[in-house]
Amino acid sequence: MIKSLCAAILMTACSLSAPASAPAERCTALTGPPPESAPPTSVNTLRQAYFCVLDNYYNGPAMDSKALLKSAFAAYTQDLMRRGADRPGLQLPELTGNRDTDWAAFAKVLAAGDVPALRAAITAMVAGLHDNHARAVRPTPPPEGGPTGTGIVGVSAQQGPQLDPAAKPPLFITRVLPGSPAAKADVRPGDIIVKANGIRPFIGDTVNQSIVQAFTAGTVTLTLKRPTTGQTRTVELREGPITRQPPAVTSKKLANGVAYVQLPGFYEGAADQVIAKLQGKPKAVVLDLRGNGGGSPREVTRLLGAFAHGKVTSYFCPLKGDCVPNRTDDSVPLLGSRLIVLTDRGCASACEDFSAAVKDNGLGTLIGTRTAGAVSGPSDGYLLDDGSVLLLPKVRHLGPAREIIDTIGVPVDHYAPMTALDLATGRDPGVAKALTLL
Structure with a gap:
C-alpha cells in the first residue's frame, strides 16, 4: 500500500523539465523515459548524484558538501554491515568543505565500490536533504502479467508518502481496489487495523511508523475490527493481480x-x-x-x-x-x-x-x-548513468x-x-x- 502510494506521488507531484544542457560526466536533464538498459551503478554514478545535488538542488550552491558525503558514507557502510561485507580500513576521509577535493578523497576510499552499497548511498544522500519532493528513483520494469498487490491503497494516517505523526488512533482502511485480494477477503473501507503482521499501528497515541514494513511485504496478516458490528477477525492477504484504473473526475x-x-x-x-x-x-x-x-x-x-x-x-x-x-x-x-x-x-x-x-x-x-x-x-528530473533518476526541486x-x-x-x-x-x-x-x- 505505502509502496504504491510513493510511486503515485512521484508521478503526480514532479515535473520532468530541466535545462537542456549539463556539465560533462554529470547528471543530464531527463527529457523522456529512462533507458530500458543501463550499466550497473558505479562510483561514478555516486559522483554524478553528488554533483547533481550541488549543481541543481534549490539549496545546492549554498550546501555544506561534507554533509552529503557523510550521509552517503554512513548508508554505504551500513549496507555492507547488513550483508556481512564490511571491510577493515573503510573510514570516512578528512573533509575540508571543498567539493572537488573532498570527492577525490572520498572516491579513493571507496575504490571500485560495492553496487548495492552504492545504491544505498545515493538514496541516503538525497534523503538527507529532508525534502519531500526530492527522491532517488530506480525505475523497475512492470511485472509480467500486470501489477500485483493486496489491493489496500489507502489508510487513515496517510500524510502524502508517509504516516502522519499527528495521527490519532484508530488506524483504519480508507480505500480497497475492487476485485483485489483484499476485496475478495471482504476487507472494506472503515475496517480498523488492530495489528498488521503482529505490529500494532499505535504505541500509545503515537503512530508506529514501522507498520509501513508490513504493507510493503508480499504477504500481510491483518487483525481487523469492523466498526459497525464490533467483531474482530484475522485475514491473511497475499499479493495478487490488481487493476488500477486511470485517475478520473x-x-x-x-x-x-x-x-x-x-x-x-x-x-x-x-x-x-x-x-x-x-x-x-x-x-x-x-x-x-x-x-x-x-x-x-x-x-x-x-x-x-x-x-x-x-x-x-x-x-x-x-x-x-x-x-x-x-x-x-x-x-x-x-x-x-x-x-x-x-x-x-x-x-x-x-x-x-x-x-x-x-x-x-x-x-x-x-x-x-x-x-x-x-x-x-x-x-525536475535528472538522469544518472545507471538509468536511475534524481528528482530535485x-x-x-x-x-x-x-x-x-x-x-x-x-x-x-x-x-x-x-x-x-x-x-x-x-x-x-x-x-x-x-x-x-x-
Whole structure:
C-alpha cells in the first residue's frame, strides 16, 4: 500500500523539465523515459548524484558538501554491515568543505565500490536533504502479467508518502481496489487495523511508523475490527493481480443545485475535466480534494481561473533573486459558483497549492482537516548513468501570502474528519458540513 502510494506521488507531484544542457560526466536533464538498459551503478554514478545535488538542488550552491558525503558514507557502510561485507580500513576521509577535493578523497576510499552499497548511498544522500519532493528513483520494469498487490491503497494516517505523526488512533482502511485480494477477503473501507503482521499501528497515541514494513511485504496478516458490528477477525492477504484504473473526475448532484466533484489528482487535463462537469454553472460546488496527491501547477492555475481572475495563486522562489508569482489562468471563463473545498492529510503538493490559493484569496471555504504539508517545490528530473533518476526541486513554494506551507499544511475553516464508522456506513461529514453552510 505505502509502496504504491510513493510511486503515485512521484508521478503526480514532479515535473520532468530541466535545462537542456549539463556539465560533462554529470547528471543530464531527463527529457523522456529512462533507458530500458543501463550499466550497473558505479562510483561514478555516486559522483554524478553528488554533483547533481550541488549543481541543481534549490539549496545546492549554498550546501555544506561534507554533509552529503557523510550521509552517503554512513548508508554505504551500513549496507555492507547488513550483508556481512564490511571491510577493515573503510573510514570516512578528512573533509575540508571543498567539493572537488573532498570527492577525490572520498572516491579513493571507496575504490571500485560495492553496487548495492552504492545504491544505498545515493538514496541516503538525497534523503538527507529532508525534502519531500526530492527522491532517488530506480525505475523497475512492470511485472509480467500486470501489477500485483493486496489491493489496500489507502489508510487513515496517510500524510502524502508517509504516516502522519499527528495521527490519532484508530488506524483504519480508507480505500480497497475492487476485485483485489483484499476485496475478495471482504476487507472494506472503515475496517480498523488492530495489528498488521503482529505490529500494532499505535504505541500509545503515537503512530508506529514501522507498520509501513508490513504493507510493503508480499504477504500481510491483518487483525481487523469492523466498526459497525464490533467483531474482530484475522485475514491473511497475499499479493495478487490488481487493476488500477486511470485517475478520473467524478461528479454528482447534491441538494438545492449544489454540485459535488471529486478530483483525485492534478494530472494533465484535470482542470478541464472538472470545468466540463460544471458547465451547468451550479450555484455552488463542493470540490473534494481528499487524497489528492498533487500534480501539475499549471492545472492548479487553470482550475482556479474558473473561480477568480487576476489573483496570485503562489510564489516560486529561487535561492537568490526575486520570487516569481503564479497567477490564475484568466483565459478560463468564470463559473460564478460558490466554492467549498474538502481537504485532508492526503491532500499534498499541488493540492495544497490550490487549497492555499482558495483560502488566502477568499475564493471559498475549506472543510475537513489540515493538508499534508508536502509542497516544498516542483521537482525536475535528472538522469544518472545507471538509468536511475534524481528528482530535485529548483525553487521553493510559498503561498499567496508568502507563507510557508511545506511541513505545515493549509488549515481548514471547519474541522470535519472522516471516521472509521463514517466510512463503514457511507456517511460523509465533510459533505454534510458543506450542505449546512450552503
